[in-house]
Amino acid sequence: MALTKFADNGAPGIGNAIYRVLRAIPTGVLWFIVLIWSIPTLGLAVNSFRGRDDQRGKGWWTAFSDEGGATLDNYETVLTASSTNSILESLANSFAIAVPATIIPIAIAAFAAYAFAWIDFRGRQWLFIATVSLLAVPLQVALIPLLQLYSGGAHLSLPLMDKTITLVPDFGLQGTATAVWLTHTGFGLPFAIFLLHNYISGLPKDVFESARIDGADHFTIFWRIVLPLSIPVLAAFAIFQFLWTWNDFLIANTMIGSERSAQPTTIAIANLAGDYGRNEHLLSAGAFVQAFFPLVVFFSLQRYFVRGLLAGSVKG
């Protein structure tokens, strides 16, 4: 075997003590990286509990050595609805976007994933590949027409007849949460189908066969067998989609823009960051409130998240 060519190596010819130090280097390097990775977040976390003048005058690291109390003022300001810099309403808006945009694609994608995995029909293969290849499409490519659709409907003008036919009426969705979650639903589907298909197609074949012998049709099999068995992967996708929709800035900014009553948290804190200087001290608290729910979801359901990540990418 080719492996024998490694045999000409001696053990490291250095003393035992140095050797032990060297052995500890990887762990040391690892924790050094972890420290670097955490410092930015740590700094913001510390700052969010410091007053305006403290934040402006001295670095956050001085808070550990200086006297000077921690304060919850920043959090109080951003969470009080009456203050002009409140992000409380945007928090509700974020839920209004993220909850439907998480629940609805799950159902739709589960149907499709089941069909791609267990129903025979012509063109199944290429239709699946076509659907999943949309994963890589940058969503910028759909933004302008979608905004037009939400703000004016879709119309087809027949040039020879001098008549415009309405394909989709104008529902006046521009500037509403509905427009955002509808968009997220569509954009999330290719990934959802890919993820769920990977899982559902791996379910044991015998289950389906015996169910079919018992006279169950696809509808029954789906409700009674596939859905209950797929709970883990549904959870994984739900976490993904929730994080993705909660943290989205591009779609919300396009569809809602400056419509204050419908802005989600990402736009709200970006606006805080935008008016230079004046609200700098609220930014840290705002960013933490914005990140609170994703972090809770992430830490409580990390297992599912990692599983979903792996199922979604290692295969293939």
Place this chain on the structure above:
Amino acid sequence: MKALKKLAVVAAVVVLIVAIQSTDQSELLFDKIVSTLISVAIAVGASAGLWVGVNLLFEQATKNWPRFQALSFGLVGGVFFFALDGNRLLRTLGPQPDVAEIVGDATNVSTSLTMALFLGLVGLLVGRAVALYRSSPALVAPIAAGFAALGVLLGQTRTEEVAGEFFTRILWWPVIGGAIAAAFGALLGGQGDLRSRRAIGVVGGLVLGVLTGFMLFRAYRPVFSVVDLAVPTLTGVVAFGFPAMVRGRSPVPSVLLGAAIGWAIGAFGFSDVDPLGPLGWQVVATTVPFVLVGLWASWRPLADSTRRTNVSAQARSWIFLGPALTFIAATLVIPAIRTMYLSLFDARSEEWVGFANYGRIFGNDLNEESFDFGRIGALDGSLLFQLGVPLLLLGAIVGVLLGRRQGNFFETTGVSATPIAIGFVLVAFAIFSTIRGTVINNLWWVFTVTGASTCVGLAIAVLADRSRSEKIAKAFIFLPMAISFVGASIIWRAVYQARDARKPQTGVLNALWVGLGRLSTGSGLPTFLVTIGLIFTLLSILAFLLGAIARRSLQGVAPIATIGALLAWFTYRFIGPGVGGVRTGPTGELIPDPALFVQDSPFNNVWLMIILIWIQTGFAMVILSAAIKAVPAEFLEAARVDGATDAQIFWRITLPQIYPTIGVVVTTTIVVVMKVFDIVKVITNGQFDTQVLANQMFSEAFSFRDKGVGSALAIVLFLSVLPVMFYNIRQMQKAQA
């Protein structure tokens, strides 16, 4: 641990509730939450109802064919008439507002009854679905009754809204059209005799056609010539009949359908419109296609049980796929095609400009240049370039020399690969920082972020593998994945903050930078200690290198030598001219000189990229870590038995095993980086030479309202990820095969 997690979730909910309760505008928020829940319930309920309804409909195909025909014909007829009516092509039916006023109370009652009937039918459907799911048929009646009661309530309380708009304008035409179509569908479904079937089809078409003809608004009354009518009709006949003939089927049904469509297009698309024209022509124009469609529907003999089963089975796949494909088509595919179309028009989508928008992008005719080759002459003056090229040459020479000793042309070992890799990165950075422009910036992002996050992610995965603190360490690295790009930008903006030189720095990086400057120019004890430490480290590295050369073992020489060279340079700067954020003022005194990380072009781009690296490394780490753990243990055992070192096992066994996974990580990251938007938008909004394609697209399309250029930029973005898409498809085909 589990209890702790549950506690965290509960705490989050409690905090939210308290936060909402404690505010003075809790009512407003409450409304918002309730309306969200209602909209979710409506969306889920309506789609579930629709979906179950269609499932039940196709179940009828095997159970009761006439009923299936009646329902499906009725549905198609209803939708068709809804579309006609919705486009204001048909005259208004139902009680007119003035009539409603005269009848008064009676309308109230009739509205309630109609509404109850309508909602009762919906309830029947929902009830069936629920009953099917819970297998208890007793539920149907109460659910239907509940819906009917809701209808009565709506009719009583909202008489005007319901009767005014909903019934007079929207409901009647679909109901009438649907009912007629359903009646003929039911007749057709029960009739086996071919001649009678065709008679039913013709009569059904006649009824609907004449009805439509008489009720069509005058404004669309066609005056057609033979040519206007014959050309589209014949085209339809050929277009539909020819494929059927090629496939060896009877062309008659296809020809009928083609003729109907062609006729309709000819009569209403190509003819002149004359509101004072004869009514007869209008009736003929609508009746002919209806009759043709009726014949088409009745042409084939009554379906036998095989075909009924086929219809049901075929429909199932489309029912399951339908919602997803509809959504994807509506939000991705059709808009993407329309974007391509819009990219060929001017800013207001009015005038056709061909490829002029693309010409402007690639001809540097936008607010920011796409490619700026103007400074390419300065490339050889770049320090990075001057360092990178010798390193590349060094690596190449070493590789060839080593290769000659082994009998190969080129030997890839640490000694030759390290200088080449570093040299390559340096030269790439030199090129990217000299040639400027939006597209170049995007490429720089892709190169740096993809490379760095994959390498760092891999390094962390290897370092953490099998170490005691693996889980915690990985969670920390992974955490940025849960933070939004906007949040990450805010976090890093604080890190990069630069303040007036006279004040203390509040950004970590500048505090370190200025502190380093003070240290290197100072003369106190700390400076002395650091100098001693640096020199000691350098000496020990030198000792290691000399020892390695003496032992003639090149193990680990290259990385250590690289670190040593960097450290030597740093030590020289530290002792000699000084390093860090301090400069000498006019009178010889030292002034802090903070770095403007965000403003100083071109390397401000790199500082922005670091934010994305910070986020993406966690992703790379998780996936690569799983791949490393999946490498078969026997391989590693065998190598260890043969005496391979850890480094050799990694480079020669683990790494080749995880190549496919690295491919996945790289392609996924490329797609993410190519679309980078939020970071640039929040931190610089494209100022200071940091523009990228996605942000430029956003500002062109939505700030400057130039839909043409915005669309063209989106298409450029799309085309640039196309290779990745093809690679993914290839991988998927391989996996499926």
